[in-house]
Amino acid sequence: MQKRAARTRRTVLEAAADEFAERGYEGASLQGVAWRAATSIGALTFHFRNKTALAEEVRTAGSARFTVxxxxxxxxxxxxxxxxxxxxxxxxxxxxxxxxRAARRLEADAPEDAPPLTEIWLPVLRTQLDRAHSARRLRPGVAPEDAVAMLSHLAEGAMAAHGAARGAARHTAWEAAWDSVWDVVLHGLAADGPERGPEGTASPDLAGTCPSTG
Incomplete structure (x- = not known):
């Protein structure tokens, strides 16, 4: 019985993530979530008393994914x-x-106050830019705080654009565009210009791979 309840709860949460990501807080409904989860309103409200509680749980899960x-x-x-x-x-x-995607959408239009998602990843970005500055990898005259502002806007815009793009073809096209965008960014930031891969492509790729310090 407990396993079944946990399975139902997980299915409802996954359905709610899709519902909030696509429709936002105002457009989402418990009926829509129940339909996506192929369950009843009664089963849904057994686990989550209302839409606000469901949104809070989805947003918490999204924040945890950023942390991981x-x-x-x-x-x-x-x-x-x-x-x-x-x-x-x-x-x-x-x-x-x-x-x-749901957490980002809920951050924009859910009624409750919650810590911004940028509080999770922005300190990491700032630390990396401070490292680049200390290693003299930034172009002279580029202040780390200015670079933080620019890259945080880039990340937010890229997450919004790429998060809305569905399908393999759009994903591939976006990855190709990303290489060009990052070249422009590095041209403005790096003391010695953008690093190139062995065949003239920017390195590393969008997947986030890079040489390990071992």
Whole structure:
């Protein structure tokens, strides 16, 4: 019985993530979530008393996905490549994870106050830029705080655009565009210009891989 209840709760949460990601807080309904979960309103409200409680749980799950993503980032020797890995991982997460898309959508239109999602990943970005500055990898005249502002806006915009893009073809096209965008970013940030891969492509890729410090 407990296993069945846990399974139902998990199914409802997954359905709610899709519902909130697609329709936002105001547009989402318990009826819509129940339909997606192929369950009854009674079973849904047994686990979540109302839409607000359901939204809070989905948003908490989305925040946790961000935290796990940051914890799993591989270390890089070059802090600028580490920055690319970070932003690429955030963008990929927004594309692939409905809980993250839902959390971002709920942050924009849910009625309750909650800590901004940027509080999870922005300190990591700031630390990496401070490392780049200390290693003299930033172009002279580029202040770390200015770079933080620019890259945080880039990450937010990329997560919004890539999170809304569905389908493999759009995903592939976005990855190709991302390489060009990052080249422009590095041209403005790096003391020695963008790093190139062995065949002239930006390195590393959007997946967030980078050489380990071993």
């Amino acid at each position: 993503c940051l914890e799993e980032l591989p270390p890089c020797v070059d802090p600028l490549r580490e920055l690319r890995t970070l932003v690429g991982a955030l963008v990929r997460l927004a594309h692939e994870d409905p809980f993250v």
